[in-house]
Structure formats: structure tokens, C-alpha cells
Amino acid sequence: MRNRIMVVLILVLGSGWAVCRGQDTADEWDMRVHSVDGAHFYALADVDSVTFHSRVIRVPAGHFVMGDGASYCGVDEHEVTLTRDFYLGRHPVTNKQFMKAVQWAFDNGYVTAAIESVQDNLDGSTERLLSMDHEACEIQFDASGVFYLRESPGSAQSAYPDGYNPADHPVKEVSWYGAVRYCDWLSMQADLQRAYEHAGIWTCNGGDPYGAEGYRLPTDAEWEYAAQYDDERISPWGFGPPNCDLANFYNGSTHCVGWTSTVGSYPEAPAGLGLWDMAGNIFEWCNDWWICDLGPYLVIDPTGPQTGTHRVARGGSWNTADTYMRCAWRENGYPGAGYNHDLMGFRIARTVGP
Incomplete structure (x- = not known):
């Protein structure tokens, strides 16, 4: 289309x-x-100009040092080789994109919805995908079965006293399950094999995300590789400290914005790939289970632990300090509905086919 x-x-x-x-x-x-x-x-x-932007960027396979010796849970430096090119979303998934997809899923019976939340309804799963009862969530649902957008009544009102359009802000209050379900919705719409199992631990392609045909979340290694492409920079824009002209974050005394910003509001970083918002704005879910100590060993196409309780989150947010902007900084979140999901979003990935 x-x-x-x-x-x-x-x-x-x-x-x-x-x-x-x-x-x-x-x-x-x-x-x-x-x-x-x-x-x-x-x-x-x-209309003075029209610009087209691809929603995904092709990232070439390559070799890099994961970790930087200083970042939280990114202290351990080790060599990583990624053997396959992959596509990565140019920016985090927006409210408008998620709302359009979840409406399609609801209309087709793949989810159930009430005023407060969206629940999974495929493969026997009932996991919560989106928490609409939190003030941070800008996607809402009405009794007629229609999803719509609203301005958040919380911190957004101070950040945007004259109002704002939430359509192109990153989706918030989405669980890890909601993020991977969105990826599967895209796969279903494109007639691709779904990447994720929706029972048990929701494994991606039987434990081999790099071999999945459909859309998925980036692995922990893919995310860091893209963020530091291709000179192992400290932050996505380079080696210098962040400022409010480069990213949306908490600068130590005040917030740059005080809420999320429209995706693409800051310079492309890393510019060599043309990615937006790899640091700040919203945390991004990754595919891997969380573990802090990754060890010093050479790894090829790493997939992370086989099980766990939390999932990796990357990139920092509008409400986190400058240290979170480092490419190697690694955080985590509970995959179900709950803690800090007002700061959680995601971007899509997909392995380039043969």
C-alpha cells in the first residue's frame, strides 16, 4: 500500500x-x-516539499565490541559478530502505528479490549498488551469498539501547555508481550511466518531470532550494534556528551521536554544509518531475556539467556539522565503489565532474507 x-x-x-x-x-x-x-x-x-522516509533501515552484518567498560550492565567488553543483515525500524513505533494495528487485531478477533486494557486472544494467550488505564497511555478505547488517541492528562500538559498531537509520539504503556504481538500482527498482514510462540516463555523462532522470517524485536546485540554504528561510539551521535539539541532526556537539573517528543525531532543518530531516537525519548524493548553480566567471551549471533524474569530494555527515555544515553547502557523491565511501562516503547526488526 x-x-x-x-x-x-x-x-x-x-x-x-x-x-x-x-x-x-x-x-x-x-x-x-x-x-x-x-x-x-x-x-x-x-506544501513546499515532500519527503519520503523508509520505516525500516537495513543494517549490514558486522563485528563490534559490545560493552564500553563503564555503562551499567555494559561494563564487560566482548567481541560480537552478527552474521546476517537485518532491518531495524527507523524510529520507535508510534501511537498512530500501534493504534492502527491493534484496531485491525481487534476487528479480526486476535485481541480483546476493554476501557482499561488490551488483552491477547491468540494461541490461548491472555497476556495484557497495552495498559490504557494509565494516564501515560495516549491510546484509548470506547464502547463502540473503536480505538482513538487523546492527549495524556499527566506530565504532558506541563510539557505542552498549548496542546500536542500524540499521533507521532512513541507508544507508551505497552508491555513486552504487546511489543512482540505487534510484530506478529505485521507478519500476519504481510503473510509471513510469525516469529513468536504465544505460550510458555514466548520463544522467538524456537530460540533462533536471527532465523525468523517475520517481524520481531531486535536482539540485545543488534540494538547496541546499530546504536554505535560503525565506530563503537559512546552515544548514538558520537563521543561527546548529550545535550537537549541531540536527544530528549533529563539533563541533570531540568527535562529537555518533560514528555515524549514526536519521533524524528532530533538529528539522525547514528547518521551513518539514519536512525531516530536511539537515545532518549522512550525506552525500547529488546528480544532477549535479561542478564547483567554478559561475560568477556567472543560470541557469534548471541541470543541471551534461554529463560529469565525480565527482558532487556535499551536507550533511556525523556525522564532518565544522560548516562542512560550511552550505547552500551543496559536496562530491563518485567515483560507483563507493570513497573515503568509509562517509559517503555519499542522498534521493530526483521532479518534480511536470503
């Missing part, structure tokens, strides 16, 4: 503009963009 949208837009800007050149002014013309959500109109006189 995205390709068809692009074609329509090119035709409008090309042949459509050629038609309107015969008019006295472009003020009378609208640009109409078609998508699965319907047609959207934009005043042509207000």
Missing part, C-alpha cells in the same frame, strides 16, 4: 501540478493522498 500511496502523490505533484498551472493561483488546489484510512487533503499552496 505504501508504494501505491507514493505513486498517487507523485502523480499529484507532477501531472496534477501541471493542470493547475493554467489557473491563476495554486490556492484553489488541494493535494489528495489516498491510504487505507481514506483520503486526506492538503492545501497545495501550503
Whole structure:
């Protein structure tokens, strides 16, 4: 569908503009963009440029040193080789993207929903995927079966006193189960084999995430490899300290924003890949079970522990200090609904096929 949208837009800007050149002014013309959500109109006189961004970035296979000798649970430095190229989301999944997907899942009976939460309804699972009863959650659900967006009534009101549009802010209050379920929804829509089991410990592709066909979360190693690409930099933007022009975080005395920001509000970092928000804004779930001490050993395509109680989270958030911005800094979270999920989001990954 995205390709068809692009074609329509090119035709409008090309042949459509050629038609309107015969008019006295472009003020009378609208640009109409078609998508699965319907047609959207934009005043042509207000459009000065159109930019297309891929939702995923191809990250080449390679070798790097994981850990930096100083970061929390990233002290141990060890060599890691990733043998397969992979796609990584350019930015964290947004409220708009998650809402569209969960509406599809609800309409097809893959989830159940009430005012306070979205529950899984596939493969016998009933895990909570999204906590809508928390003020941080900007996705809501009404009695007619429709999901919609709202401004958070919490800290967001101080950060954005004139109001804000939550559509392109990263989704919050999503559990690890909700993140991997979203990946599976994308796989189902694309007719790809789902990556995750939805019983027991929710293993990714039988314990081999790198061999999964469908969408998934990045592994712990893939996330750090992409964040420091490709010079083993300390932070995604380089070797210097963070500031509020580079990322959305808590700078030691005040918040840069005081809430999440629209994805892509800061410079691409690492610029060599063109990724957004790898540090700050929202923590990102990773595929792996959590363990702090990774050891000093050479590892090829690491998958982390086979079991655990918590999952790896990366990147820091709008409400965490500058030390969390380091590529090697490793955090964790309980995969079900609960602690700190107002700071948890995610980005998608997928192994590049043969």
C-alpha cells in the first residue's frame, strides 16, 4: 500500500501540478493522498516539499565490541559478530502505528479490549498488551469498539501547555508481550511466518531470532550494534556528551521536554544509518531475556539467556539522565503489565532474507 500511496502523490505533484498551472493561483488546489484510512487533503499552496522516509533501515552484518567498560550492565567488553543483515525500524513505533494495528487485531478477533486494557486472544494467550488505564497511555478505547488517541492528562500538559498531537509520539504503556504481538500482527498482514510462540516463555523462532522470517524485536546485540554504528561510539551521535539539541532526556537539573517528543525531532543518530531516537525519548524493548553480566567471551549471533524474569530494555527515555544515553547502557523491565511501562516503547526488526 505504501508504494501505491507514493505513486498517487507523485502523480499529484507532477501531472496534477501541471493542470493547475493554467489557473491563476495554486490556492484553489488541494493535494489528495489516498491510504487505507481514506483520503486526506492538503492545501497545495501550503506544501513546499515532500519527503519520503523508509520505516525500516537495513543494517549490514558486522563485528563490534559490545560493552564500553563503564555503562551499567555494559561494563564487560566482548567481541560480537552478527552474521546476517537485518532491518531495524527507523524510529520507535508510534501511537498512530500501534493504534492502527491493534484496531485491525481487534476487528479480526486476535485481541480483546476493554476501557482499561488490551488483552491477547491468540494461541490461548491472555497476556495484557497495552495498559490504557494509565494516564501515560495516549491510546484509548470506547464502547463502540473503536480505538482513538487523546492527549495524556499527566506530565504532558506541563510539557505542552498549548496542546500536542500524540499521533507521532512513541507508544507508551505497552508491555513486552504487546511489543512482540505487534510484530506478529505485521507478519500476519504481510503473510509471513510469525516469529513468536504465544505460550510458555514466548520463544522467538524456537530460540533462533536471527532465523525468523517475520517481524520481531531486535536482539540485545543488534540494538547496541546499530546504536554505535560503525565506530563503537559512546552515544548514538558520537563521543561527546548529550545535550537537549541531540536527544530528549533529563539533563541533570531540568527535562529537555518533560514528555515524549514526536519521533524524528532530533538529528539522525547514528547518521551513518539514519536512525531516530536511539537515545532518549522512550525506552525500547529488546528480544532477549535479561542478564547483567554478559561475560568477556567472543560470541557469534548471541541470543541471551534461554529463560529469565525480565527482558532487556535499551536507550533511556525523556525522564532518565544522560548516562542512560550511552550505547552500551543496559536496562530491563518485567515483560507483563507493570513497573515503568509509562517509559517503555519499542522498534521493530526483521532479518534480511536470503
